Amino acid sequence: MRKRKGNKIIKSAVFFGSVRLAAAVTLGILALLLLFILVKGVPHLSLKFLAESPENMGKEGGIFPVLIGTVYVTLTSVLIAMPLGVAAAVYFSEYAGKGRLVHIIRFFTEVLAGIPSIIFGLFGFAFFVVFLGMGWSVIAGGITLSMMILPTLIRSTEEALKTVPGAYREGSLSLGATKWQTVVKVILPCCRSGILTGLILGIGRAIGETAAVMLTVGGSLKLPVSIFDSTRTMSLHLYMLASEGLSQEKTYATAALLILIVLGINWLAGFIGRRLTKE
Amino acid sequence: MRGKSLKVKETIIEKALFLCAAGSVTAVALITLFIFSSGYSVLRSYGPLNFIFGMDWSPVNGEYGILPLIAGTLEVTAGALILGVPAGIGCAVFLAEMAKERWAKLLKSAIELLAGIPSVVYGFFGLAIIVPAIRDWLLPAVQKIDPDVPASGFSVLAGAFVLGIMILPTIVSMSENAIRAVPLEFREASLALGADRRETITKVLVPAAKSGIFSSVILAMGRAVGETMAVLLITGNVPKVPTGPLDPAATLTGTIAMEMSYAGPEHQSALFAIGIVLFILIVILNSIALAVMKRFGGAV
The missing domain is CATH 1.10.287 (Helix Hairpins)
Structure with missing residues (x-):
């Protein structure tokens, strides 16, 4: 015993x-x-590093055009994905029943969320860059990324819409507002911070993405002016620096900056999300 | 009159919203269409069986056998799971059952923040730390026994290490949720029957949470198979079937990313055909995870 x-x-x-x-x-x-x-x-990291142009393929100098390229590509993707994502989420949570068709659409959204980024890259290359003749450009990369972040936006907006009490809808409808008026004037304003959280998470994902961007934006180090110019994002720049072993110093600096930005963005999303639950 | 036009407007809006919702169907359809149509020509001319089971990947000579790439992907993924799963589940048990509530919350949100770190950063970490560590510490010891071992440090093992780290946040976060979702009564009943805390955890809680834990492992596996940038920088990209953990390897994803920029038309088509294989593999893995979660009412 x-x-x-x-x-x-x-x-x-x-x-x-x-x-x-x-x-x-x-x-x-x-x-x-x-x-x-x-x-x-x-x-x-220094102000000089952020504000100067790279020299010798990034071996010296800063990363200013890369920062601008990142902002460009990310903004493009968010501007496209955001309206689509919110509209889709509104449809799912306010309009759709439990029909077969809705079930199928939901399944495809899950599938889209699981597709690896390199496949998005291949597709973006075949469709936007070659088939539609956009060439390696901000717009080709931006649209490709918008497809990638769409499921994230749909999901988080839907979660936010769920938190709006049913009584709000009933109140609005009983006052004679139409369904659409209810959505625009009552429901969406109620879950602003939830939608914002999803938006920020989408931005974080777009900034960190590399494989899809690699095959669609080209990788030019010139300052992009129009959305049809080739460019390079920070994560792609980090990959190029690391794989070519050009400069340890610049590689670490770029990696650190990327981490700080992404952590900052995700922390912000979490912060807003927590405020939301308190409300 | 006004009521009617309002009604028409509402209907139009509803249709427009439906179209937006169907956007993801369009996206998946377009992706499938373009990947398959671009990869089809090589699959047909080279033969799908020759393509999948061919041992020789050398596009310069018109040889497109991807078995070495499949082997590379599977070995790296298996290695990542062997290293990452026990550590991740252990950490989940610790956070759910052993750590103080405040610490558990803090650590968990820290881990979830880490899930957002771009994969290229993990790849760079592997390149800067893990590859040199294998080359300088592990290899000299191994070379005493087997002098023929490849000496670069770029290897299946390095890839498995980095992917093992990358999948930790997924596993920890989902498994912890699953363990926490087990009703309190289970714990109380087990303890009341005289089981100690270890027995409660290993024989009651973990089995009760197994569908959530299993899903997290499958999703992590999907992530490892589909991961590109991290493995691209550290596995060495040599398209030969790796016979040991210290051999270099090429993966499906890494090969696409590496060779796309300079590939000729036929070679490009072959890379798209790799995309087809990868696509099918991932869809199967994710469907398994989804089905398991649904079937067991998923505690996720």
């Missing part, structure tokens, strides 16, 4: 020890990754 009990205690100790170890390894390695890149990269 006593021996069995001792056995059990040892087993417990081993089990909890290994769980603790697993947790420590997981958290430790993720922290190491962040700290390593930030510690090596942040000291090389």
Whole structure:
């Protein structure tokens, strides 16, 4: 009897020890990754780095055109995906019944969310760059990314719409407003911050995306002027620097900046989301 | 009169919203159409079986066998799961059952933030730390036993390490949700029957949460198979079937990304055909995950 009990205690100790170890390894390695890149990269960040043009393919100088390219591509994708995503979510949550057709559309949205980014890149290349003749450009990359972030936007907007109490809808409808008036004047204003959260998450995803962008925006280091110019985003720039081993310093700086921006964006989304739940 | 035009307007709006909702169907249809039609010509001329089971990928000589790439993808993915799944589930158990509430919340939101880190950053981390670590620490030891081992450090193992890290946030976050969703009564009943905390966790909670945990692993697997930038930088991109963890490997995704920029027409078509294989693989994996979640009422 006593021996069995001792056995059990040892087993417990081993089990909890290994769980603790697993947790420590997981958290430790993720922290190491962040700290390593930030510690090596942040000291090389400066206003000069942000405001200057790159020289020697990025070996020297800054990343100004890359920043502008990133903003361009991201804005394009969000401007296209946002109206579509919100409209789709409004349809799903306010208009659609439980019909077969709706079920099928939902299934395809899930499929779209699961497609790997390189496939989006291939498609963007075949369709926008070649078939529609856009060439490697901001617009080709932007539309490709908008397709990628669409499911995120639909899902988060729908979640937000769900939080609006049914009484609001009934109140508005009983006052004689039409369904559309109810949506525009009552429901959407109620879940502004929820929609904003989804928008910010979409932006974060668009900025971090590389594979899809690689095959659609080209990679020019010139300052893009029109949306039909080729450009390079930050994540693509990081890949180019890393794969060509041009400059350790610039690579770490770019990686650190990318991490800071993406973490900042996701933190902001979380912050707004938490405020939403308090409301 | 006014009422009628209002009604017409409402109907038009509803139709327009429906079209927007159907946008994702259009997107998936277009993607499928273009990937398949672009990849079709090589699949037909080279033969689908030769394509999938061919051992030789050398586009310069017109050889398009992708078995080495499939093997590379599967080995890297398997490695990532072997390294990432136990650590991730362990961490989920820790956060759900052992950590103090405040700490658990803090750590979990930190981990979810990490899920947003771009994959190219993970790839760069692998290139800067893991590849050199394998080259400088592990390889000298291995070379004493087997002098023929490839010495670059770019390898299946490096890829598995980085992907293993990348899938951690997915696994931890989803598995933790699943474990937390197990009703409190299960815990109480188990403890009341005299089981200790270890037995409650391993014999009651984890089995009860298994569909959520399983889905997280499948989704992580899909993520690993579809991941491009991280593996591109660290597996070495040599299209040969890797025979050991220290061999370099090329993956399906990495090959597409690497070779697209300079490929001729036939070669390009072959890369699209790889896209077809990848597409089908991912859709199957995600459908399994979805089905499992639905079937067991998914605690996710």
